[in-house]
Amino acid sequence: MIQKIAILGAESSGKSVLAEALARRFKTIWVPEYLREFVDHHQRVPRSEEQLHIAQTQRKRELELSESAKDYLFCDTTPLMTALYSRHYFEELDPELLQLEKQHDYAFTIVTAPDFPWTADGLQRESPAVRQRVHEELLDILDSREIPFMLVEGALEQRITQVDFALQFLN
Template sequence: MAILGAESSGKSTLAAALAERLDTVWVPEYLREFVEKEGRVPVAADQFLIASTQVAREREAAGRAKRVLVCDTTPLMTVLYSRHYFDGEDVQLAALAAATRYDLTLVTAPDTPWVADGLQRESEAVRQQVYQLLLGELAARQIPHHILHGTLAQRMAQAMPLIERAIANA
């Protein structure tokens, strides 16, 4: 399952909590590691590397997952940020995003406090813009999704029935 959302919307917190509740593994967002390791924000030429590393880590973690693999972001978010910051995505990134599928897509609404973290997060205004871009892209690609609102506990309560249903239908 994929957890998508704009910056500072609680994706990582939710992913970790869901993995713990489901007694499974989760794949953290590689972008965060990239920024910490490189000490800079990514440039256009880094986007495919970031997305492909994310997918490679998902494939590796799938063998350790129990019933469900929780993925904190997908190549689709890399596409959106590439469009936002670099006026488009390259062919490889677009193809990767189109080829990567998830059985369940959860979207974290930007209704939690925005928190700056130095290099990676820009502003509340950008968070809202990216959220709207995400909703538009999910609609354009006809990707079914569920928007989760509120506190972590509220999001967990909204997510668990959706996850159980997806597991039962798999």
Template sequence: MRAATPLRIAIMGAASSGKSTLSAALARRYQTVWVPEYLREFVEVQGRVPRSEDQFHIASTQRAREELAAGRAHKYLFCDTTPLMTLIYSRYYFGGEDAPLAALAASHQQDYDLTLVTAADIPWVADGLMRECPDVSVTINRMLLDELAARAIPYLLVSGDPGERLSQVERHL
């Protein structure tokens, strides 16, 4: 008998807004798996920040890892970022996005059963080679909310400390 397809939960937000912390906490709470942000691994392995030509690879690897994890998930699959987030960063850092990245983001955003956005209301912490700073995070957050509105994607904005965020999502689920 085939297991039920897990509900796929997108967790989006600017750097240092608590996406990974929330993803891991939700996976523990619901005894399932989560998909870490591939960008972190990319930066660590490559020893550099991504370039424009890396964006599609980063987003498609993130998506492929979601597909692999879906088979191990129980009821929920928590996804620490999505190709749409990569698209937004591509627009910010490189002035646009290439056609394959835009197509990937457009074709898969509807696959998420729920989109969570982490508020930028926790202390910002530098993240190794990642180049973002608090001012950039504010801009990225605005771009994300504008993009979700333009695509008519409903979302739940989660805020507060990690426990408050977890409780907000639990009440919603």
């Protein structure tokens, strides 16, 4: 049985790098963040009415890729983050996105700490202050919904070691 692992975090906190590295470490695959693909393709950030599509596409890719995964499927973000950013930027949430957000059905949730230099990418990333604010909002949401998570910190190898240790207790 495949265990889906959610990797959440604010912009420029190392989610994608960690997801890819963990997939290599565990000889499986990972689900890249669809938002990044959307922004690259459209050369702009998404509008409010596009948030649901982004979250639905992310979930659809999780389902598709789970068939090829081995033991774990590392998910670089989830609809929870799409909903968080929707609240942050648009102050409202599509009712269907709210439902997707509540379906947090992951075996384990990892949060990447914003503990290394922020990097601008020209389209998606806003500022170190926004990154910190989103990080705090994420922790508040996870705590309020009683979703257990592990905060990973440090360089990539330290993060891999932290996750490797924690995953031993899932099986």
